[in-house]
Amino acid sequence: MSHHPIRTLVVGLCALAATAAPATPALALAVPTGGQPTPHTAGRALQAQTIADLTTTMQGEAYAHAVYGLFAAEADRQGLPAVARLFRTTAQTELNEHLHEAATLLGVVGGNAANLRQAINGETYEHEVMYRRFADQARQDGDLEAAKLFSEIAADEGRHRDAFRTALAAVTTGHGTVPAPLKADVVSVPSGLPKVKAARTKANLDTAMHGEALAHAKYMLFAAHARQSGHPALARLWEGTAETELREHLAGEAVLAGLVRSTKENLSKAITGERHEATTLYPGFAEQATAAGDTAAARFFRDTAADEARHGAAFQKALDQLG
Numbered sequence: 001m002s003h004h005p006i007r008t009l010v011v012g013l014c015a016l017a018a019t020a021a022p023a024t025p026a027l028a029l030a031v032p033t034g035g036q037p038t039p040h041t042a043g044r045a046l047q048a049q050t051i052a053d054l055t056t057t058m059q060g061e062a063y064a065h066a067v068y069g070l071f072a073a074e075a076d077r078q079g080l081p082a083v084a085r086l087f088r089t090t091a092q093t094e095l096n097e098h099l100h101e102a103a104t105l106l107g108v109v110g111g112n113a114a115n116l117r118q119a120i121n122g123e124t125y126e127h128e129v130m131y132r133r134f135a136d137q138a139r140q141d142g143d144l145e146a147a148k149l150f151s152e153i154a155a156d157e158g159r160h161r162d163a164f165r166t167a168l169a170a171v172t173t174g175h176g177t178v179p180a181p182l183k184a185d186v187v188s189v190p191s192g193l194p195k196v197k198a199a200r201t202k203a204n205l206d207t208a209m210h211g212e213a214l215a216h217a218k219y220m221l222f223a224a225h226a227r228q229s230g231h232p233a234l235a236r237l238w239e240g241t242a243e244t245e246l247r248e249h250l251a252g253e254a255v256l257a258g259l260v261r262s263t264k265e266n267l268s269k270a271i272t273g274e275r276h277e278a279t280t281l282y283p284g285f286a287e288q289a290t291a292a293g294d295t296a297a298a299r300f301f302r303d304t305a306a307d308e309a310r311h312g313a314a315f316q317k318a319l320d321q322l323g
């Protein structure tokens with residue numbers, strides 16, 4: 001999948017890695033924050049560049065997972081179940097293997113309380129800063145539908161933050177209960193053209209979708225940890241919130257962005273993204289990790305590049321068969 005512009009991301013991450021200061025935005029979700037174990041492998045801290053590259057990896061993989069799910073649904077609507085299956089199995093690899101392994105190398109999943117604090121930081125940023133700014137900008141640019149959606153999502157993120165705060169109190173004091181998740185209002189994403197005009201709105205939708213995809217993926221990891229550690233109610237809160245991030249927030253944004261097109265176009269877009277990852281992005285990350293002496297990360301990037309080459313080839317074959 002195509003990657004979100006990473007310049008600011010990498011700069012922000014290097015700063016974070018150096019200072020362990022309270023994280024900014026989407027990054028808050030991606031980067032281990034203060035109080036969490038330092039990312040490490042083989043007992044040795046990862047170099048800042050490797051941390052930045054693994055974080056970029058998590059963003060891209062979370063986004064690919066989300067987008068392939070939407071492409072699968074479109075293939076089903078077009079009566080192409082084999083293509084739908086290919087998108088779904090590939091989406092699972094992006095999440096359960098690629099993102100999961102990058103998260104493990106980074107040490108993103110901590111204890112239940114640390115995971116809740118990390119999520120509270122991310123939700124607070126989205127609620128107080130990001131979505132309000134995006135709504136204001138969309139209004140200024142005359143994209144009123146987007147302004148309305150961004151405002152609604154801003155309010156939802158405040159509710160997510162509050163639910164996580166209540167859960168944190170229950171987990172840390174043993175008093176009170178973990179709240180049930182709010183029910184997701186599932187949005188379907190048929191193929192269609194963008195419904196926004198301004199370039200700035202389009203860029204903000206792209207940033208927002210990457211943030212939602214990453215939140216979804218991380219909350220699923222946190223849910224697995226909660227369940228394994230004997231906190232089923234907390235697992236349900238993570239899973240229910242993850243569902244809202246993906247199937248309501250990201251989906252609503254995808255409709256306005258015109259993300260889903262015909263299955264042929266979707267396959268072409270997927271092939272471009274996979275080839276970029278296979279030939280440029282991950283080989284580059286592998287070289288940097290090797291130079292930094294982060295050998296486990298280097299091996300992960302090399303293996304992942306090979307997987308992405310297989311994904312690209314499988315999508316190409318599917319496209320050829322559509323004729």
Ligand SMILES: [Fe+2]
Binds near residue numbers: 064094098304
């Ligand atoms: Fe991947």
Ligand SMILES: [Fe+2]
Binds near residue numbers: 123245
């Ligand atoms: Fe949220």
Ligand SMILES: [Fe+2]
Binds near residue numbers: 153157215
């Ligand atoms: Fe969200």
Ligand SMILES: [Fe+2]
Binds near residue numbers: 308
């Ligand atoms: Fe892939």
